[in-house]
Every structure is written in C-alpha cells, then in structure tokens.
Amino acid sequence: MIRFIKLIQDSDLATGLLLLFVASFSYAGVADNIWEDYAYIDWVFPLMSCFLLFSISAVYLVKSLIKIVKGTTISDLKIDKSEIPSIINVAVYTLLLFCYLVLLFVFGFWAASILLLWSGITYFRPEINRSSIIKSLIISIITCVVAYIVFTHIFYVPFPQSRIF
Numbered sequence: 001m002i003r004f005i006k007l008i009q010d011s012d013l014a015t016g017l018l019l020l021f022v023a024s025f026s027y028a029g030v031a032d033n034i035w036e037d038y039a040y041i042d043w044v045f046p047l048m049s050c051f052l053l054f055s056i057s058a059v060y061l062v063k064s065l066i067k068i069v070k071g072t073t074i075s076d077l078k079i080d081k082s083e084i085p086s087i088i089n090v091a092v093y094t095l096l097l098f099c100y101l102v103l104l105f106v107f108g109f110w111a112a113s114i115l116l117l118w119s120g121i122t123y124f125r126p127e128i129n130r131s132s133i134i135k136s137l138i139i140s141i142i143t144c145v146v147a148y149i150v151f152t153h154i155f156y157v158p159f160p161q162s163r164i165f
Contacts, residue, residue: 012060016064100116109160118140
C-alpha cells in the first residue's frame, strides 16, 4: 500500500491515470449513432478530443512504466499545508462550474453566466459584505450585457437557450 502511494505521487503516473479516466469518461459519453445524420464537424471534435486524450495518456503511462521499471519514480505531488487553501479554492470553483452547467440547462446561457460570474467574483473577493456582493452583481451584469451586445450583434454567435423556461 505504501509503495502504491509513493507511485501515485509521481506526477507523470498521476497525469497519465487522470487523462485515461477523463478520456474514458468522455468516450463513454459519445453517442453510439454519432456517425449517422451528422455533419463531420459534429463527430470530429468529440472523437478526436477523446483519441487525443487517450494518446497523451498512453505517453505518460509508458513514461511512468519506464520510470517504475528503472526505479526512478519521483514523489513530486506532496501537498504542503500552505497549499490547502488553494486546493479548496479550486474545489469550490469546480463546484461552481458544475452548478453553472446545471443552471445552463435550466435558465439558459445568459442567466447562468451572470450567476456564475456573480458567485465567482463574490467568493474570491477579499472582503465579503453587502456592498461587495452588490458590486459583484453589478460587475457580472455589466460584463454579460457587454458580452451579449458583442457576441449577438457583432459576431452573431448562437447561445444555448433555457430548456425548461
């Protein structure tokens, strides 16, 4: 068990396993009928990105296997106590992004984007009080209004609409 923990602390092995997991998860999400009734652009991106992740994962895993056989693994993924707040911030923002994906389905792109920006700005502000929360909301709304004008009236980008409301 201790040997496994030392092995998994090698950044190459950890990266290879993580990419293999993400690639497998992504490939499992690609529809079986992706080849039918689609233009090539609809199936090229998801499949090519999965294959690219599989390829990069294979390179890291082969490199790790060579290091394991030679006995030259490096435990370079040790976490210091000073890094824990940064890890918590990344976990919180990952949770916010997951909520954004759910809200994107429910409310559509613009409302979900305002909520994501507002929650992100509010969370990462040094001081959290009523004034800073209101300022965060104003900044989020102004940012989304400017983005709406630029992307819909200059670049004509289609955005996801609400599927429920």
